[in-house]
Amino acid sequence: MQDIRGFWAVVPAGGAGTRLWPLSRAARPKFLLDLTGSGRTLLQATVDRLEPLTGERVVVVTGAAHASAVREQLPGLAAERVLAEPSPRDSMAAIGLAAAVVEREDPDSVIGSFAADHVIPDAEAFRTVIREAVDVARDGHLVTIGIEPTFPATGFGYIRAGSPLEGAPTALHAVEFVEKPDAERAREYVESGEFRWNAGMFVVRASVLLDLLGQWHPELAAGVRAIAADPSRLDELWPDLTKIAIDHAVAEPAAAAGHVVVVPAAFGWDDVGDFASLATLLPDAGGLRVLGEAGDITAVDATGVVVATGGRRVAVVGLDDVVVVDTPDAVLVTTRARAQEVKAVVDALKAEGRTDLT
Amino acid sequence: MQDIRGFWAVVPAGGAGTRLWPLSRAARPKFLLDLTGSGRTLLQATVDRLEPLTGERVVVVTGAAHASAVREQLPGLAAERVLAEPSPRDSMAAIGLAAAVVEREDPDSVIGSFAADHVIPDAEAFRTVIREAVDVARDGHLVTIGIEPTFPATGFGYIRAGSPLEGAPTALHAVEFVEKPDAERAREYVESGEFRWNAGMFVVRASVLLDLLGQWHPELAAGVRAIAADPSRLDELWPDLTKIAIDHAVAEPAAAAGHVVVVPAAFGWDDVGDFASLATLLPDAGGLRVLGEAGDITAVDATGVVVATGGRRVAVVGLDDVVVVDTPDAVLVTTRARAQEVKAVVDALKAEGRTDLT
Numbered sequence: 001m002q003d004i005r006g007f008w009a010v011v012p013a014g015g016a017g018t019r020l021w022p023l024s025r026a027a028r029p030k031f032l033l034d035l036t037g038s039g040r041t042l043l044q045a046t047v048d049r050l051e052p053l054t055g056e057r058v059v060v061v062t063g064a065a066h067a068s069a070v071r072e073q074l075p076g077l078a079a080e081r082v083l084a085e086p087s088p089r090d091s092m093a094a095i096g097l098a099a100a101v102v103e104r105e106d107p108d109s110v111i112g113s114f115a116a117d118h119v120i121p122d123a124e125a126f127r128t129v130i131r132e133a134v135d136v137a138r139d140g141h142l143v144t145i146g147i148e149p150t151f152p153a154t155g156f157g158y159i160r161a162g163s164p165l166e167g168a169p170t171a172l173h174a175v176e177f178v179e180k181p182d183a184e185r186a187r188e189y190v191e192s193g194e195f196r197w198n199a200g201m202f203v204v205r206a207s208v209l210l211d212l213l214g215q216w217h218p219e220l221a222a223g224v225r226a227i228a229a230d231p232s233r234l235d236e237l238w239p240d241l242t243k244i245a246i247d248h249a250v251a252e253p254a255a256a257a258g259h260v261v262v263v264p265a266a267f268g269w270d271d272v273g274d275f276a277s278l279a280t281l282l283p284d285a286g287g288l289r290v291l292g293e294a295g296d297i298t299a300v301d302a303t304g305v306v307v308a309t310g311g312r313r314v315a316v317v318g319l320d321d322v323v324v325v326d327t328p329d330a331v332l333v334t335t336r337a338r339a340q341e342v343k344a345v346v347d348a349l350k351a352e353g354r355t356d357l358t
Numbered sequence: 359m360q361d362i363r364g365f366w367a368v369v370p371a372g373g374a375g376t377r378l379w380p381l382s383r384a385a386r387p388k389f390l391l392d393l394t395g396s397g398r399t400l401l402q403a404t405v406d407r408l409e410p411l412t413g414e415r416v417v418v419v420t421g422a423a424h425a426s427a428v429r430e431q432l433p434g435l436a437a438e439r440v441l442a443e444p445s446p447r448d449s450m451a452a453i454g455l456a457a458a459v460v461e462r463e464d465p466d467s468v469i470g471s472f473a474a475d476h477v478i479p480d481a482e483a484f485r486t487v488i489r490e491a492v493d494v495a496r497d498g499h500l501v502t503i504g505i506e507p508t509f510p511a512t513g514f515g516y517i518r519a520g521s522p523l524e525g526a527p528t529a530l531h532a533v534e535f536v537e538k539p540d541a542e543r544a545r546e547y548v549e550s551g552e553f554r555w556n557a558g559m560f561v562v563r564a565s566v567l568l569d570l571l572g573q574w575h576p577e578l579a580a581g582v583r584a585i586a587a588d589p590s591r592l593d594e595l596w597p598d599l600t601k602i603a604i605d606h607a608v609a610e611p612a613a614a615a616g617h618v619v620v621v622p623a624a625f626g627w628d629d630v631g632d633f634a635s636l637a638t639l640l641p642d643a644g645g646l647r648v649l650g651e652a653g654d655i656t657a658v659d660a661t662g663v664v665v666a667t668g669g670r671r672v673a674v675v676g677l678d679d680v681v682v683v684d685t686p687d688a689v690l691v692t693t694r695a696r697a698q699e700v701k702a703v704v705d706a707l708k709a710e711g712r713t714d715l716t
Contacts, residue, residue, distance in 0.1 A: 022671070300702045313380070313688035313715050315703040318696030322677075324689075330671035331684055333691050338676030344658045345673040357671050 003057075006109050007134050008206070009050040010098040012091055013043055013062040013070055013116035019274040019342045022330035023307055026358055031116035032069055035272055036281050037291055042272070043116040044073055049123040050114065053130055057109075059083060059102060060116070061094040086238045092249040093241040095202075096213055096220060100228035103206035110137045112203040113246075118271050119281055125267035133203035133263045136171050142212060142254050143203040144174060146196030146262040147269045152186035155273055157198040157247070161262050174260035177252050196262065199269050202246065212250050212259065217242055220249070275323045276339040279305035288316075292326075304336060330357055361415075364467050365492050366564070367408040368456040370449055371401055371420040371428055371474035377632040377700045380688035381665055384716055389474035390427055393630055394639050395649050400630070401474040402431055407481040408472065411488055415467075417441060417460060418474070419452040444596045450607040451599040453560075454571060454578060458586035461564035468495045470561040471604075476629050477639055483625035491561035491621045494529050500570060500612050501561040502532060504554030504620040505627045510544035513631055515556040515605070519620050532618035535610050554620065557627050560604065570608050570617065575600055578607070633681045634697040637663035646674075650684075662694060688715055 017023075017030030024030040031043040040048060047058055060082045062070050067084035071077070083097060095113050102109050112130060120126045133143040146159045158178045165171040177198060181189060189195035202209070214221035220242045227234050242249075254260050272278050282289035287303035296308040302316040310326035323339055325332040334342060349358050375381075375388030382388040389401040398406060405416055418440045420428050425442035429435070441455060453471050460467050470488060478484045491501045504517045516536045523529040535556060539547060547553035560567075572579035578600045585592050600607075612618050630636050640647035645661035654666040660674040668684035681697055683690040692700060707716050 022673070298703050298706050300699060300706070301696075310689075312686075313707070313712075315380070315688065315690045315692075315700075317690070317692035317699050317703060319680075319691060319693060322691065324691050326689055328670075330673065331668075331682075331689050332673045332675070333677060333680065333682050334673075334675035335677060338659075341658060341675050342673075345656050345675060348656050348658070349671070354671075 003055045004053050004110075004131065004134050006106060007054055008057040008059065008102045008106065008109050008111045009047070009054045010095055010102070010111050010113045011043070011046055011050075011058060011060045011116045012094045012098075012113065013060050013066065014085075014088065014091075014094065015115075015117055017117065017272075018346045019340060020272070020278065021342055021346045021358070022327045022332055023309065023325055026355070027065070029066065029117075030272060032066065032073065035278055035291065036119060037283075041073055042119065043070065046114060046116050046118070047074055047077070049120060049126060050112075053112075053127055053134075056081075057102075057106075059098045061085060061098050062116075063088060086235055088243075089238065089241050090243045091200075091246045092213070092217070092220060092244045093224065093238070095246050096210065096224040096241075097227055099206040099209045100224040103210060103225075104228050107207065109206045110134050110203060111206045111209065112201065114201055115271070118199065118269060120267055120269050121281075122267045125265075129263055129265045129267065130203065132169055132171060136165065136168055136261050136263065137203045137205060137208075140205065140208055141165075141261040142208065142251065142259050143171070143261045143263060144251065145199055145201040145203075145265050146172075146174075147199050148264065148266045149190045149195065149197050152183065152190045153197065154180055154183055154186050156180060156271070158186075158189050158195040159198045159262050160194050161196060161264070162194075165261050168261075168263075171261050171263045173258070174255050174262040176255050177247055196264060197269070198247070199265075199271075200247075202251065203263075209250065212254050216253050217244070217249055220244070274339040274342065275305055275307075275325065275334070276336040279323070279336060361413045362411050362468075362489065362492050364464060365412055366415040366417065366460045366464065366467050366469045367405070367412045368453055368460070368469050368471045369401070369404055369408075369416060369418045369474050370452045370456075370471065371418050371424065372446065372449075372452065373473075373475055375475065375630075376704045377698060378630070378636065379700055379704045379716070380685045380690055381667065381683055384713070385423070387424065387475075388630065390424065390431065393636055393649065394477060395641075399431055400477065401428065404472060404474050404476070405432060405435070407478060407484060408470075411470075411485055411492075414439075415460075415464075417456045419443060419456050420474075421446060444593055446601075447596065447599050448601045449558075449604045450571070450575070450578060450602045451582065451596070453604050454568065454582040454599075455585055457564040457567050458582040461568060461583075462586050465565065467564050468492050468561060469564045469567070470559065472559055473629070476557065476627060478625055478627050479639075480625045483623075487621055487623045487625065488561065490527055490529060494523065494526055494619050494621065495561045495563060495566075498563065498566055499523075499619040500566065500609065500617050501529070501619045501621060502609065503557055503559040503561075503623050504530075504532075505557050506622065506624045507548045507553070507555050510541065510548045511555065512538055512541055512544050514538060514629070516544075516547050516553040517556045517620050518552050519554060519622070523619050526619075526621075529619050529621045531616070532613050532620040534613050535605055554622060555627070556605070557623075557629075558605075560609070561621075567608065570612050574611050575602070575607055578602075632697040632700065633663055633665075633683065633692070634694040637681070637694060654684075 161172040292308035304322035307325040650666035662680035665683040
């Protein structure tokens with residue numbers, strides 16, 4: 001299969017991955033880490049997965065602190081294709097700036113936005129879905145990918161799908177985006193068959209995205225286009241850009257106005273939000289899943305996940321569904337069920353002023 | 359109170375403390391460690407506890423590999439009071455040699471043998487019991503200390519006590535020594551009121567101990583007396599000494615022959631056999647017991663015991679009765695209930711040839 005003419009990938013590389021502490025740190029966020037033992041970081045795997053569709057048409061948007069690490073991890077990418085945000089201004093400014101940069105270089109382009117820290121094991125299935133999404137996006141729709149839920153997740157937002165889009169193989173009109181539900185509503189959503197996980201993937205013409213943004217946030221659209229026109233104005237204009245997520249800025253109002261299409265997807269997808277989620281991505285060796293140096297682990301009657309990256313022996317005796325994460329300067333012990341609460345440790349360390357450990 | 363004229367302490371300092379791995383190692387056994395956070399190692403605390411009774415009359419018997427560490431930890435002890443065993447030959451050879459050395463220096467002496475790795479929080483109560491034991495021992499009895507059981511332990515041997523010893527405040531005739539029982543027998547023992555824990559403490563005239571030994575193991579008695587008479591013969595004679603525990607060599611046959619007396623004791627006593635046992639010796643801070651650097655620990659809704667000696671952050675989230683032991687080159691995670699099985703980790707490491715970690 002050929003790459004798709006005029007299709008560009010936009011890869012927002014942000015997010016600290018606080019619930020993956022102590023593996024993930026502010027200075028070493030999860031997208032820079034190999035969390036699956038594949039030998040490639042999540043960022044590299046994201047670009048690898050897109051490359052057959054985009055060739056070299058990839059733009060990464062990341063915090064200034066991580067720009068050099070991103071360039072190191074992606075040596076095939078031209079340095080100017082890594083956009084460094086002077087400060088965090090949420091996803092709309094990041095993706096909007098990338099869209100504006102691509103729009104100037106390739107006015108007819110379709111962009112696809114894919115977070116740098118998600119895991120999709122079946123890259124071929126992913127690309128099949130994106131090909132349809134790009135076809136639909138060429139007609140002027142804002143296209144999102146709706147992942148078939150495999151359980152009533154409370155950690156993701158959902159997209160409610162409606163009637164089929166005429167002429168498309170599988171695409172449906174998107175009725176609405178809904179926020180992360182509570183457990184009962186999540187169950188209702190999944191049982192209804194109408195709702196799909198919002199994986200935060202958008203495929204859209206760069207100009208359509210910026211024009212939609214212009215309807216609801218004209219200053220923001222004008223700001224990112226001004227920076228794209230004259231990159232030397234980045235530091236001047238960036239701090240005044242509205243801090244808003246792309247879902248709120250464009251996707252929700254566009255869905256309400258009937259402009260959004262959802263392409264259903266059944267491929268495995270995970271945002272690796274915590275160690276319970278990470279565990280499901282690792283091979284199962286007798287109930288124990290391992291990341292790092294398997295040879296450093298001595299497990300006696302133990303199940304769960306052990307991350308051995310501290311260069312030390314990690315011994316676990318008689319615990320089920322345990323999470324043990326060993327790093328050179330910190331060790332975490334918790335359970336799969338409590339993995340979400342790791343954030344409390346990071347909060348406590350910040351309260352202690354121990355930013356060297358966060 | 360004065361020290362006791364002619365009373366000598368014999369302190370066998372041996373045992374690896376395998377179930378306290380990774381804190382305890384072959385090269386750094388538990389008697390050399392401060393396991394209670396008191397600032398004193400178990401060996402130092404043992405000698406501290408005896409000093410008001412013995413003054414400088416203390417002999418430590420330890421493996422050749424640990425003799426210099428023992429001398430460093432006990433700078434007040436004359437170097438020749440630390441006897442270095444060329445190889446492990448069990449407790450009878452160790453205590454017998456110390457008895458023979460003391461007998462030559464002080465023929466009328468009473469010795470008390472107290473392991474270097476036990477914890478007795480109430481030193482005053484301990485000394486009160488030992489004073490009675492020494493008085494009884496002067497009359498030629500082999501005196502043992504019978505600890506009042508606080509639960510039906512299966513990890514200790516028991517002593518069955520009989521009728522009161524005439525003229526003594528609390529001492530009783532000892533009927534028999536019994537090995538570590540199963541759970542049901544342990545319950546019977548404790549309910550009967552006749553049985554007490556055998557803490558491995560013996561108080562006896564040095565000459566009486568060696569003469570009793572001479573009845574059942576004449577070569578062994580002659581061997582240790584020959585070494586005491588000419589210490590230069592240690593390496594020549596030591597390897598041929600019978601390898602046997604003092605209980606089997608002397609205490610059990612002497613009890614059967616009516617020579618053994620037990621002094622009941624109600625003081626707290628612990629052999630710190632594993633981390634569950636260690637936990638009970640540490641202060642309870644909201645359900646969590648800590649040894650090492652409390653400031654290195656971040657606990658969120660966690661109970662159990664955390665040992666932080668690795669110089670790293672140790673975070674525990676949402677686990678009850680957990681055991682986490684962090685050291686510079688190894689970390690252990692288990693539960694109080696499974697703490698006995700830590701030995702399996704050491705066995706696995708040995709099987710891997712990783713003696714650097716054991």
